[in-house]
Amino acid sequence: MPQRTYTCGLDAAIAVMGGKWKGLILFSLGEGPLRFGELKRAVAGISERILILQLREMETSGLIHREVYHQVPPKVEYSLTDFGASLNTALAPLGEWGEEHMDRIVALP
Incomplete structure (x- = not known):
């Protein structure tokens, strides 16, 4: 598999956390560990399927830890x-x- 190349640090950071949901998941987990249902409630609007996919990607990239009891x-x-x-x-x-x-962003066409 070829090694990825990035044009700058921002490019690399966006590659790791890109997408709408990963930042919101990171923010939610910033308060401490959460179970799947708690995460789903914390990240309003995310579907169960997308949450599962995002969590898998984030675990693979080393952003989160999944602990199975x-x-x-x-x-x-x-x-x-x-x-x-x-x-x-x-x-x-x-x-x-x-x-x-926020007010200015909401008012954008």
């Missing part, structure tokens, strides 16, 4: 890795910018 009923928790927490920290200023300019 072997008990009845089965229990699975998702949490941020150090790598994911560092990306979450980097995204915080972007979220603050969005909050600050």
